[in-house]
Amino acid sequence: MxxxxxxxxxxxxxxxxxxxxxxxxxxxxxxxxxxxxxxxxxxxxxxxxxxxxxxxxxxxxxxxxxxxxxxxxxxxxxxxxxxxxxxxxxxxxxxxxxxxxxxxxxxxxxSFTVDGDTPFSSTVKEERQVVELSFDGDASKGADLSLALCGRCHVVSEANRMKAIGSTPSFKVLRALPDWGDRFQAFYALNPHPAFTQIADVTPPFDISRPSPIAPVEMTLDDLDHILAFVAAETPADLGAPIESR
Structure with missing residues (x-):
């Protein structure tokens, strides 16, 4: 049943x-x-x-x-x-x-026509609004923090032009990239930074079996806001036209 x-x-x-x-x-x-x-x-x-x-x-x-x-x-x-x-x-x-x-x-x-005209098009041009990034930090403090925390690897300004790692992009080069804001805001999650960076109340402590290979970069989110304000005010490097391959 x-x-x-x-x-x-x-x-x-x-x-x-x-x-x-x-x-x-x-x-x-x-x-x-x-x-x-x-x-x-x-x-x-x-x-x-x-x-x-x-x-x-x-x-x-x-x-x-x-x-x-x-x-x-x-x-x-x-x-x-x-x-x-x-x-x-x-x-x-x-x-x-x-x-x-x-x-x-x-x-x-x-293919819809009115008096020989085609008033409708399937090709839709989407208007993209360019949003200018702005940050609330202190650019002056950001300049000092950038030199102290990032200057050992990156060229931050003329002050450390000869003291950084040559293969590491400068702040001005990074500033010229279209996604520079995303890169800086989340830098601590992008390699190689997680291995030696600590953001207070954000990143987990280093694994005891994998200590930082160099003296750790330690900062707060307020420090990062100051750095972002400094970078936002920088003049981007002129990277020239995109490379075209044939």
Whole structure:
């Protein structure tokens, strides 16, 4: 009896799963401004004809399984804005999203014309905002700390130009790298620093079986803030144009 009950329950679950997968319909929220372009009326039937899926168009404020708007993944752009798509758990809505971002979907977007013009493009240019890093430390203190703590390996300034390790990049060279802020903020986790660096309340003590090979570099997070302020104020080295290989 238990076997038959288990089998019946399994069949019901399987039927429910198939029914969900075979629903072939979902609700898509589209703002009026996009509907008025005529683009959705062109785009959606092409997916429906290919898959047999019915797409119910609803307004921007209505509950839906997927949304065209300004949140989610950038899908296409017109002259005024980038249109993004946000998708929920509905499998048919997810299938539409996959189609939209496929080569076929991109070609469909680009082939929409109005009076000979192509107002929508699948090529979305994302604007990247350049954030200027700033730090709250004291740059003057940072200069002194950099010489005292880092100057034995790195050229920090003219004060130790002849006293550092030649194969180690100078602070000005490091400052010229696009990710210099990340490098300095997490330097103690980047090799070879973990072997001889201690940041109070941050790094674990050295393993007793692996003591520091040199006199340890010991500092606080406040010290690091001062160093970051100093480096941020430095003029980056001119590294020239990137090397091109043929």
């Amino acid at each position: 238990r076997r038959w009950i288990a089998l019946a329950v399994g069949m019901v679950c399987a039927t429910a799963s198939v029914a969900q997968d075979a629903d072939k319909t979902f609700r898509l929220s589209i703002p009026d401004s996009l509907t008025e372009t005529g683009f959705p009326q062109y785009l959606l039937p092409r997916f429906s004809l290919k898959t047999g899926t019915r797409i119910e168009r609803v307004g921007a404020d209505d509950a839906a399984d997927a949304y065209f708007g300004d949140t989610g993944r950038a899908a296409f752009a017109d002259a005024n804005q980038v249109w993004s798509m946000e998708v929920g758990d509905d499998p048919d809505a997810q299938a539409f999203s996959e189609w939209l971002f496929s080569a076929v979907g991109r070609n469909t977007i680009d």
